[in-house]
Amino acid sequence: MNAVISMTNLRKSYGDLEVLSGIDLTVSPGEVVCLIGPSGSGKSTLLRCVNQLEQATSGTVTVLGQTIASDDHEPDIDIDDVRARVGMVFQQFNLFSHMTVLENCTIAQRKVLGRSKPDAERIAQENLERVGLGDRGDANPRQLSGGQQQRVAIARALSMDPQLMLFDEPTSALDPELVGDVLSVMRELAEQGMTMLVVTHEMAFARDVADRVLFMDGGVIVEEGPASQVISNPQEERTRQFLQRVLDPTHTPVAGKEHKDS
Amino acid sequence: MTSTLNSPTRRRKKFTPRQRAALSRGVQYGILLVVAVIIALTADWQRISSNLFNVEVALRMLPQLPSAALNTIIYTLFAFALGLALGIILALMRLSSVALYRWIATLWIEFFRGIPALLVVFTVGFAVPIAFGVRIDSITAKAAIALGIVSSAYIAETIRAGIQAVPAGQIEAARSLGMSPTRTMLTVTLPQAFRIVLPPMTNELILLTKDTSLVYLLGLSASAYDLTKVGRDALNSGTGGLTGLFVVGAAYLCITIPLGFLARWLERRTGGGSR
Ligand SMILES: Nc1ncnc2c1ncn2[C@@H]1O[C@H](COP(=O)(O)OP(=O)(O)OP(=O)(O)O)[C@@H](O)[C@H]1O
């Protein structure tokens, strides 16, 4: 069984700042991996190294059988070909604002995969229905709520028939009552066997859907394992502190302030 | 905090806010009225009607205006088409990863932005034919080349700013779907940049409309007269004083003001920019 993603000793620096300090990660086909961790720990950077929106500083990254970063030699690969098979969903949706919902879902199919217009539209329509927005194809992105926009973004990615989906805090920019719609679309996707790497702060989603949860802090993976272990019974102190802050924010000791219970 | 409201140190106001607003408006209207009265009293209406707006001279010019206005529009449109095409190329060169392209584009932009349009019109009209032995017969072509080159410098900078104003997330979304850099530029970046630059681009078009007044330098046959040339001829005809200039001035406004409206309408229709 070939890994969908495999990273060894991945490092990434911006100037003097090392954001990723040696990441080893393997994601198998059909696996759903959730990435949790405090702000600035490098979750987005790690995710973006998978489709080379960020270039690794050192280490090896292999995605869908293609080595896109390597220490021994500068791989001369067609990154666009890899990206076409890897869907990505952003925190800010990033729908093309000058196109309708349907055009958003067809443009890459036609220009990248070379599908005919009718084929592309049929596939786009199927995926819009899959996310519950089959009737909004003619709408303009800015006419939709955040939750609807994010579901269109998922449909846009799915229309490319990806073999791997990357999600970067897909629900963080949403009003609380819209989060559920997006999460249930993602859960369905997971149940249908999609390989997914998800950065999220939704612990309930991670607990219920993820096969594996990784806790990152300071550019390294601090703890990883099944959701039941990492979230419900964390072994590392840093993981415990982070989870307390996320799951019970009102009883979190204020950073820098003396607290009695520790 | 009510305490500050009642604090004794607070200066007492004689008027309520609404009264103050009314007073301010009254003063502004008053100033306007005084200025109008002064102008009306000091102006010599007799001389104005014979030298500045001579109805007879204006009427005599009228038949020439439609074709002159059409010529002005034609020169503008051809120059704009060329300026836009060159401007896009220059903007992309400015943003190119090849340093040589960036230098060439910067040089071109700084040069043509910095010299008077009049010099360029002269150069295209007379120096280029002498230097290269090429003869351009069409006035429209000569005007379009000269003014197109000048406006390309301004348009390039406008488009470059527009391209850079497209949110990074839009480009990342396109790239993450497997679009190449070129594909992304054509399908996402440029279309959005054009929305962003629509208002400043209208300014370029209006400036260009007025710059076509320089075509008289190329030597025009009667059928090629633009608005300014018609005005200059009227000026030289001996009667009517400056009337000719005011008439063509009004004609320019008839072209440029609708352009402003068109731009505002387009802006509203496209939602003005990307957000
Ligand atoms: N382009 C960049 N240039 C310089 N520093 C960057 C850049 N992008 C990210 N960083 C830094 O890298 C670190 C990790 O950023 P990253 O976005 O991966 O964190 P994150 O875990 O996704 O955080 P968040 O939960 O806030 O999204 C941060 O300290 C950030 O300031």
Ligand SMILES: [Mg+2]
């Ligand atoms: Mg992030």
